[in-house]
Amino acid sequence: MPVAVLLPLLAVQENGRRTQPAQARNSSRHRIRDFGVGLLAVLVDNLDFDSIRRQFEVNAIAPLRLTQALLNNLKSGAKVVMMTSRMGSIDDNTSGGSYGYRMSKVALSMAGKSLSHDLKSKGIAVAILHPGLVKTRMTGFTDSGITTTQSVKGLLTRIDQLNLQNTGTFWHSNGEILPW
Numbered sequence: 001m002p003v004a005v006l007l008p009l010l011a012v013q014e015n016g017r018r019t020q021p022a023q024a025r026n027s028s029r030h031r032i033r034d035f036g037v038g039l040l041a042v043l044v045d046n047l048d049f050d051s052i053r054r055q056f057e058v059n060a061i062a063p064l065r066l067t068q069a070l071l072n073n074l075k076s077g078a079k080v081v082m083m084t085s086r087m088g089s090i091d092d093n094t095s096g097g098s099y100g101y102r103m104s105k106v107a108l109s110m111a112g113k114s115l116s117h118d119l120k121s122k123g124i125a126v127a128i129l130h131p132g133l134v135k136t137r138m139t140g141f142t143d144s145g146i147t148t149t150q151s152v153k154g155l156l157t158r159i160d161q162l163n164l165q166n167t168g169t170f171w172h173s174n175g176e177i178l179p180w
């Protein structure tokens with residue numbers, strides 16, 4: 001997928017400058033890292049604890065580690081975006097299962113919320129974003145998903161609107177504020 005789309009998970013935008021997807025790859029002002037693992041159809045009678053641990057490493061610990069590594073390079077006006085998932089919403093969990101994925105995304109959202117408090121005094125805003133249900137490999141390119149282009153368009157709008165007043169908010173890419 002094109003760079004900007006696929007960057008779900010962690011996006012860092014410096015100086016409050018919006019960067020077009022095509023420019024993002026080489027821009028020194030816009031860094032987006034896309035990674036994440038999700039084993040979605042896992043039930044309680046089919047748990048793999050090594051897989052759950054791995055999902056925590058990739059989905060929750062790695063983005064926090066990356067944020068810490070970048071911190072000295074982020075100036076006032078920079079933005080940090082955690083690409084979490086609606087599946088990491090406890091209120092929204094009406095179907096169960098997907099233990100490692102759901103648990104690791106809750107942890108990521110909590111890291112994003114703490115960062116929003118800790119980085120506010122440095123002038124850095126943090127968003128916790130859900131890209132929507134997107135046609136990607138993770139979802140088996142589901143027919144009910146939106147395209148990556150649609151998702152990224154919404155994500156960039158949310159990033160544009162992110163500021164120190166709304167820092168720490170959990171948004172759907174379509175602008176809906178999601179329950180924790």
Ligand SMILES: NC(=O)c1ccc[n+]([C@@H]2O[C@H](COP(=O)([O-])OP(=O)(O)OC[C@H]3O[C@@H](n4cnc5c(N)ncnc54)[C@H](OP(=O)(O)O)[C@@H]3O)[C@@H](O)[C@H]2O)c1
Binds near residue numbers: 008034036038085138
């Ligand atoms: N698609 C959705 O509907 C949806 C909904 C909610 C949230 N999200 C989130 O959006 C993000 C991207 O999801 P996606 O749908 O684009 O998933 P995807 O199609 O499965 O792509 C995941 C990407 O993460 C990379 N990756 C996985 N493990 C990695 C690791 N340990 N180190 C570095 N890169 C790694 C993969 O690299 P390789 O190609 O090398 O394996 C791949 O490029 C994830 O955080 C996901 O949780 C997606």
